[in-house]
Amino acid sequence: MVSSNFALGDSKIIPLHYNESVDYYTTFLNSKFNVYSCCLWEGCNTTEEAEIQKADLFAELLELKKADKVFDFGCGFGGTASILTERYHSDITGFELRPHWVEFARKSYKARYECKDLYDTVGPVDKIYSDGMLVHQPREKIYGKCFQLLPPGGIMVHKELYATGNWSEKDCRELNLTFDNTGAYTKMEHDLKILEALGFENTVVERDITNYTLTTNNWLRMMLKHKEKLVELVGWAKLEKDHNMLMAMHKKYTERLFTVLFVKSVKK
Numbered sequence: 001m002v003s004s005n006f007a008l009g010d011s012k013i014i015p016l017h018y019n020e021s022v023d024y025y026t027t028f029l030n031s032k033f034n035v036y037s038c039c040l041w042e043g044c045n046t047t048e049e050a051e052i053q054k055a056d057l058f059a060e061l062l063e064l065k066k067a068d069k070v071f072d073f074g075c076g077f078g079g080t081a082s083i084l085t086e087r088y089h090s091d092i093t094g095f096e097l098r099p100h101w102v103e104f105a106r107k108s109y110k111a112r113y114e115c116k117d118l119y120d121t122v123g124p125v126d127k128i129y130s131d132g133m134l135v136h137q138p139r140e141k142i143y144g145k146c147f148q149l150l151p152p153g154g155i156m157v158h159k160e161l162y163a164t165g166n167w168s169e170k171d172c173r174e175l176n177l178t179f180d181n182t183g184a185y186t187k188m189e190h191d192l193k194i195l196e197a198l199g200f201e202n203t204v205v206e207r208d209i210t211n212y213t214l215t216t217n218n219w220l221r222m223m224l225k226h227k228e229k230l231v232e233l234v235g236w237a238k239l240e241k242d243h244n245m246l247m248a249m250h251k252k253y254t255e256r257l258f259t260v261l262f263v264k265s266v267k268k
């Protein structure tokens with residue numbers, strides 16, 4: 001692990017990083033599915049299209065079928081689970097630590113949602129995916145949990161930002177700050193070693209980091225557009241902090257210090 005910190009994997013501390021009202025996040029996410037991670041923009045004109053393109057790649061890698069039982073770990077506001085339920089008719093449950101987000105997901109979207117720590121989930125389950133959640137977890141622990149839940153031949157796909165060859169410890173430390181030190185970035189090789197040792201066969205699919213700059217661009221634009229409302233919701237200091245953090249992330253992505261990877265792992 002290139003950088004770590006005190007709150008990594010601590011399910012009591014992680015929610016504090018996502019502690020504002022649903023209204024705050026959905027105002028700057030400003031899209032149908034309120035996906036709070038990098039979307040895929042190739043040929044897309046709207047955020048909704050980019051959210052769907054990413055969900056479709058998850059489906060393809062997961063070899064998603066009707067009635068597959070699937071867990072979405074760290075489902076956030078639940079949008080991706082909803083897209084996949086609607087388009088592929090799989091039996092998807094999203095797990096999320098933030099009770100208000102789960103309440104919102106249940107009211108707004110189509111999958112099943114539970115306010116539950118992913119480490120408390122019980123199988124059997126055919127497939128597992130996550131998006132932007134790995135950063136919060138000690139990798140041995142999360143992959144070990146998935147291994148225990150999946151049957152032989154079971155598939156999981158995790159999407160996360162990984163440090164490229166150009167990273168430095170300082171870049172990772174600074175990016176970890178954007179997660180209030182509840183996360184830690186690593187290089188792909190680090191994760192692959194753990195996955196292989198557990199008994200997964202792995203395929204890495206890369207998407208260009210410009211997908212993330214387009215995503216953060218949108219969030220930054222919406223923060224400015226809805227500045228008054230957001231200040232009313234969280235106060236000026238918090239908005240300024242989040243805006244500055246996003247700008248810092250955006251700069252690192254532009255410098256290609258990180259890349260977007262989907263890692264598909266099949267349990268042997």
Ligand SMILES: C[S@@+](CC[C@H](N)C(=O)[O-])C[C@H]1O[C@@H](n2cnc3c(N)ncnc32)[C@H](O)[C@@H]1O
Pocket residue numbers: 011014015018034035036037073074075076077078080095096097098116117118119130131132133136
């Ligand atoms: C960056 S957000 C991404 C949300 C969602 N996957 C998306 O793409 O919109 C990461 C989410 O993981 C959730 N999370 C982190 N650790 C978790 C755990 N142990 N159990 C369940 N959810 C967790 C956080 O609460 C947060 O909502």
